[in-house]
Amino acid sequence: MRVLAFDTSNYTTSVAFFDGTAGHNISRLLDVEQGALGLRQSDALFAHVKRLPELADRLFSDIGTDAGFEAVGVSTRPRAVEGSYMPCFLAGESQARVLGAALGVPVLPFSHQQGHIAASLWGSGHMELMDEPHLAWHLSGGTTELLRVTPEGKGSVHAEKIGGTTDISAGQLIDRTGKLLGLPFPSGKHIDALSRSAQDRQVFRVKVQETTFSLSGVQNKVEQYHAAGNSPEETAGYALRCLIGAIVRATENALLEYPGSCVVFAGGVASNTLLRSSCAALPAVFCPPQFATDNALGVAVLTWRALHG
Incomplete structure (x- = not known):
């Protein structure tokens, strides 16, 4: 059935x-x-x-x-x-x-x-993780939460927030960068495509307190970076590097508290190419973008x- x-x-x-x-x-x-x-x-x-x-x-x-x-x-x-x-x-x-x-x-x-x-x-x-405790990122236009996921009755899961952003979400940062560059909304796939041509490695290091961080300052830095004459490709790469650096460090800190956990990435931002490659050293679980x-x-x-x- x-x-x-x-x-x-x-x-x-x-x-x-x-x-x-x-x-x-x-x-x-x-x-x-x-x-x-x-x-x-x-x-x-x-x-x-x-x-x-x-x-x-x-x-x-x-x-x-x-x-x-x-x-x-x-x-x-x-x-x-x-x-x-x-x-x-x-x-x-x-x-x-x-x-x-x-x-x-x-x-x-x-x-x-x-x-x-x-x-x-x-x-x-990785459906076996539905029945095991694990960590998960929900990264989208409205949400940037690091979750402790545990099995719940009747085949579902319980998700407890243990970290993430304190203000704007990852998707909001990406979409605001897209608007700055004149890209369609939502801008995720366009920012992803542009960033693949970026050569600069400059980055603003977001302050991560255990598993929590703020992204509003990153938006200001991205605007300044673009205003300095950097191309759309470089601006897209800069925004993503700043964002992903915070996500990776928060994940590493969470794994110190929950060693041996798999980290599942969900939400539209989880389809980003740079995010996936940046998490290669982590016990990360990514699904096809769709x-x-x-x-x-x-x-x-x-x-x-x-x-x-």
């Missing part, structure tokens, strides 16, 4: 299925005007409502409906902590509950963050595990 899943994050609409072995995810970024740094929640919610029927049609066209579905999973909030809420997740939740009622199957809620972790583990071929960015497949994996263990 199979399960369905929905995820309507701040900038991506996703639908997916999973059958315990194979999965299929269809996602599409929300449209953001050139020069803008995202969408208001009301606009994102409206965009998801318009987009979901199209993506569901594509999914069912690919996988068919004859075999039936035994549950519907959905991300209902950013993190599995009290007070975590964003209106955009209402779009996926409402669709999931209507579909669950029509099919007569349970609707299982998870957090967007739990889905990211599950997608990274499935995509990297499972690092926002997707519903991780929620589908969690849904299936909740039913089958």
Whole structure:
């Protein structure tokens, strides 16, 4: 039997299925005007409502409906902590509950963050870590958190924040750098591509206190670096080197407290080429980029595990 899943994050609409072995995810970024740094929640919610029927049609066209579905999973909030809420997740939740009622199957809620972790583990071929304590980075446009992940009942995971940024996120730094350079939003893949041509090795060393750091100062340094006449390629590389240096040092400090742990990288920023190469000496787990960015497949994996263990 199979399960369905929905995820309507701040900038991506996703639908997916999973059958315990194979999965299929269809996602599409929300449209953001050139020069803008995202969408208001009301606009994102409206965009998801318009987009979901199209993506569901594509999914069912690919996988068919004859075999039936035994549950519907959905991300209902950013993190599995009290007070975590964003209106955009209402779009996926409402669709999931209507579909669950029509099919007569349970609707299982998870957090967007739990889905990211599950997608990274499935995509990297390390599903065994779902049942073992490990560390994880959730690096995205809205979140830069270092997590201590432990198994939770019914096949899910519990994620406790143990570090990360105290202000702007990794994705925000990258997108603000992209805006500085006139790049489309979100800017992650464009900054990644530009940085591959960078030759300079200059870097601003971010102060890391155990596993915590601030990135607002990096934004100022990037602006100064670009204003000094450095090219878009060099500016992109400079921004990434500053950011990744902080992430690597925070990870090394965390491994002193949790020796022997694997470190799973999740979220759109985890698809960055320089980040992956910079973590070569760490016990790092990276998945293919399509499972690092926002997707519903991780929620589908969690849904299936909740039913089958």
